Amino acid sequence: MSDRELRVSKIRNGTVVDHITAGQALNVLAILGIDADSGETVSVGMRVPSDRLGSKDIVKVEGRELSQDEVDVLSLIAPAASINIVQEFDVVKKHRVERPEEVVGVLSCPNRHCITTEDEPVESRFDVLDDGIRCTYCDTIVRDSIPEQIDVA
Numbered sequence: 375m376s377d378r379e380l381r382v383s384k385i386r387n388g389t390v391v392d393h394i395t396a397g398q399a400l401n402v403l404a405i406l407g408i409d410a411d412s413g414e415t416v417s418v419g420m421r422v423p424s425d426r427l428g429s430k431d432i433v434k435v436e437g438r439e440l441s442q443d444e445v446d447v448l449s450l451i452a453p454a455a456s457i458n459i460v461q462e463f464d465v466v467k468k469h470r471v472e473r474p475e476e477v478v479g480v481l482s483c484p485n486r487h488c489i490t491t492e493d494e495p496v497e498s499r500f501d502v503l504d505d506g507i508r509c510t511y512c513d514t515i516v517r518d519s520i521p522e523q524i525d526v527a
């Protein structure tokens with residue numbers, strides 16, 4: 375992409391989540407626990423033109439890397455995303471997200487009586503299926519509404 379086409383400034387240090395499924399950027403921010411009060415410097419591009427995807431979203435978070443749990447959940451809503459680690463303006467590491475076998479934390483179980491949603495110190499855990507996720511503790515299956523289960527901190 376030429377500099378004239380660059381919509382969102384390059385960052386010096388941090389993480390660029392690129393090739394996000396168009397329309398999912400706000401859900402990605404929620405997965406990363408970023409909101410108006412989180413105090414982080416973040417750039418967001420929504421439905422920007424992409425050679426590979428036609429149109430894509432992009433999120434640039436300055437000064438931090440993502441946890442594996444965050445990346446695992448991200449892969450469920452943005453399966454083509456790539457994670458780019460930037461140091462001193464250079465991309466020093468780049469990898470595609472992979473659909474994991476299970477996801478831990480970040481999402482909450484929709485079952486109000488699940489042990490993970492009671493006042494117990496039990497972290498949420500879901501097995502990843504072909505077409506959704508299943509709570510390891512109560513077997514509740516979440517298919518289309520994964521974004522609604524993103525834990526708001």
Ligand code: CTP
Pocket residue numbers: 375383384385386390392432434456458460462463464465468
């Ligand atoms: N990027 C950034 N700040 C930097 C370096 C890169 O914001 N200092 C962004 C770029 O704008 C791009 C992404 O990180 O969206 C990946 O950068 P790069 O690997 O240089 O781009 P491409 O080769 O186009 O990546 P890909 O092949 O993954 O599409």
Ligand code: ZN
Pocket residue numbers: 483484485488489490509510511512513514
């Ligand atoms: Zn459950």
